[in-house]
Amino acid sequence: MADITTYGIQGLIVTPTSQEYNGAIARHSATSVLRPAYVVYPTSTGDISLAIKFALDQSPPLQIAIKSGGCHSSTNSSTEGGVVIDLSHYKALKVSGDKQTVTVQGGAIWGDVYTELEKHNLVVVGGNVWFVGVGGFITGGGHSHLSGALGLAVDNLVGATVVLADGRVVQCSDAEEADLFWAIRGGGGQFGVVAEFVLKAHPARASTLVGALAYPAEELPKILELLKEHIKTQSTGSKLVLCFARSPVNFQPSILLLPYVEGTPKDSETSIDKFRTEVQPVFEQLDHVPSFTAVSHASDSFLANSPPRSIFGGVAFGELWDDIITRVYGEWVEFTENEDRKEAMVMWEFGVRDKISEIPSTQTAYALRDPHYYAVFSGRHTQADSDLPTREWIKKMITYVSAENTKRTGKVFRTQMNFAMGPEYTSVEDIFGDNLERLRKVKAKYDPTKVWNKGWVIEPEASG
Ligand SMILES: Cc1cc2nc3c(=O)[nH]c(=O)nc-3n(C[C@H](O)[C@H](O)[C@H](O)COP(=O)(O)OP(=O)(O)OC[C@H]3O[C@@H](n4cnc5c(N)ncnc54)[C@H](O)[C@@H]3O)c2cc1C
Known part of the structure; x- marks a missing residue:
């Protein structure tokens, strides 16, 4: 050997x-x-x-x-x-001559991409946090703050270079190796190493309001009432995240509202004015930032001292249901009473969903196309002893929200691979739904011996 x-x-x-x-x-x-x-x-x-x-x-x-x-x-x-x-180490970026597309190598992180694109006054649909990698984010779907206006990352992919299991290097797009191109848009790392992503380039966005408004826990019902109204009319360049977190120094449970609102300082602040006048924040820090690079650094101070162990899981749901959010709040308070687990958070992401759901669920391998919002349960702790209880808590919360969602919408929503805890907790059916059958055919064509056998492993369709 x-x-x-x-x-x-x-x-x-x-x-x-x-x-x-x-x-x-x-x-x-x-x-x-x-x-x-x-x-x-x-x-x-x-x-x-x-x-x-x-x-x-x-x-x-x-x-x-x-x-x-x-x-x-x-x-x-x-x-x-x-x-x-x-x-x-494979992370270069190239803007096409006509500035319509950007080719990014598979190991880049979003912060590098945005910094480089700023020089060209461009942006692409990518992660909201600078250190997330392009490879996992795009192949898993990719919900961005920009998705309300521009769709998912996979909806902005126009081509790719893939290294296959047999070592061949192929180009794929709607015009060549179309099955492979369909499969990598949501199929994760199941078809090869995506060495280069060709993404649609968009003009850089307007300046943006980011930051946090913090409220005492008693204000949750009022905030939910305001939020329910707000999301009916918010613009595609706007997204609000409702977050449950215990803020240092005293680690009392609190409710945070994290805005991403594009527009002039005056317009963006006016659009969320009711969250400052009809309910009183106990703390606020709002900033107008000039670029998506700056947006991707907006959580830096908060993430800087994160505990070393972080486990997250997400669930999509159809409407803002106060009773569900209120019940989860109670469960989160109880879970975070433990000293090591007190930094666990819940984030409820409310953006405009039409651009994502207007794409049929069979158009890309990414299967979650029902109009949806989503919640991310994020355990953050130091001790290995907290891993299992955290996973169990996240699983319990996801199961609850998902079952209620099915009851209320009559539909089973697929799980976002990017926010799925791991294959032990989420099945390939949960992720791919009706697309699994076609994925199995594509797997048989490009990886019949399952060289790519990490994560949500797709069984190749048996030949004959
Ligand atoms: C702080 C934070 C914020 C986040 N915010 C968001 C968000 O707003 N929206 C969202 O959708 N997700 C978000 N995520 C989740 C994130 O998108 C996923 O965890 C994603 O998998 C991360 O990509 P990565 O390249 O960093 O991951 P990695 O762990 O490096 O990769 C994950 C998997 O993706 C596959 N993969 C990676 N690169 C390639 C490639 N080039 N070719 C083929 N397969 C590949 C592999 O199977 C790999 O195991 C966030 C995660 C964190 C930690």
């Missing part, structure tokens, strides 16, 4: 004896860390093909994991004893 150094890989290769190993296996959350035998940092599509070949040449073949920004809540971006293809 040949040594990895004989394969001609140009990028860095890290093994457990390398000085860089602990840094190479680190992830956004300590709960996502595994111990691979090799971490390969490709600098070209050729390197990616060679890393795949090396893994498959071993006897038995080594498991391969794909890592972009390392932000997914699961351990999907790593492997115990296998090979991680870490794309973080």
Whole structure:
């Protein structure tokens, strides 16, 4: 069996004896860390093909994991004893001559993308937090603050370069390898390594109001009443996030409203005026920021001292139902009474949904197209002992909201891969729904032996 150094890989290769190993296996959350035998940092599509070949040449073949920004809540971006293809050194960006598209390599993080695009007065539909990776975000769907106006990240993908399980490098779009192009728009890392994403470019957005308004817990009913009215008429460049968090220093439960409202300072503030006049915030910090780069840094001070273990899970729902949100509030207060778990949060995301739901659920592999809002339950703690209770609490909350949603809408909403805790908690049916059948056919064509077997693994359709 040949040594990895004989394969001609140009990028860095890290093994457990390398000085860089602990840094190479680190992830956004300590709960996502595994111990691979090799971490390969490709600098070209050729390197990616060679890393795949090396893994498959071993006897038995080594498991391969794909890592972009390392932000997914699961351990999907790593492997115990296998090979991680870490794309973080493969992150260049190119704007097309006509400024209509932007080609981004698979290991870029959104902050780098926005910073570069600002020079061209452009933006793309991407993550709201600068350190999230483009690779996981786009292949998982990608809900952005910009989605109200411009749709999901997958709806803004016009082409891609993919390195397949057999090492071939192919271009895909609606015009070539159309099945593959359909599958990577929501199918996660199940079809190959997306080395380059070609995204629609949009003119940079207007200045934006971001920040936080904080209220005492007793104001929840009034805020829900105002919010229910507000979301009926808010503009596509506006989104409000209702957040349950215990704010330092005293860690009393509080209600936060986090606005993302595009427009002049006067217009954007006027649009949320009622949240300052009809109910009184005990604290407010609002800023007008000039660019999406700045938006992506808006939570920096808050995220800077995050506990090392973070576990999140999300659920979509059809309407703002006060009784559900109020019940979850009570459950969250109880859950966060534990000292180590007091930084857990719930975020209810209320943007304009039409642009997402106007796309048929079969048009891309991304299956959640019912008009929806969504909630993210985010456990943040230090002790490993808190992992299981946190996962169980998140699962309980998701099950509750999802069951109520089904009862009230008569429909089963699909789960967002980006916010799913991991394959142990969410099935492939939950994620892909009716698209699973076609995904199994595409899997049989592009990865019949399941080289890509991390995450929500799609069984290839049996031949014959
Ligand atoms: C602070 C924070 C804020 C977030 N906000 C949002 C949000 O607003 N909207 C939203 O939709 N999600 C959001 N997320 C969730 C995030 O989009 C997902 O966790 C996503 O998977 C992260 O992408 P990544 O590249 O950083 O992840 P990674 O953990 O590196 O990758 C996750 C998986 O994606 C696949 N993958 C990654 N890159 C590639 C590639 N190039 N080719 C093929 N497969 C690939 C692999 O299967 C990999 O295991 C947020 C997460 C965090 C931590």
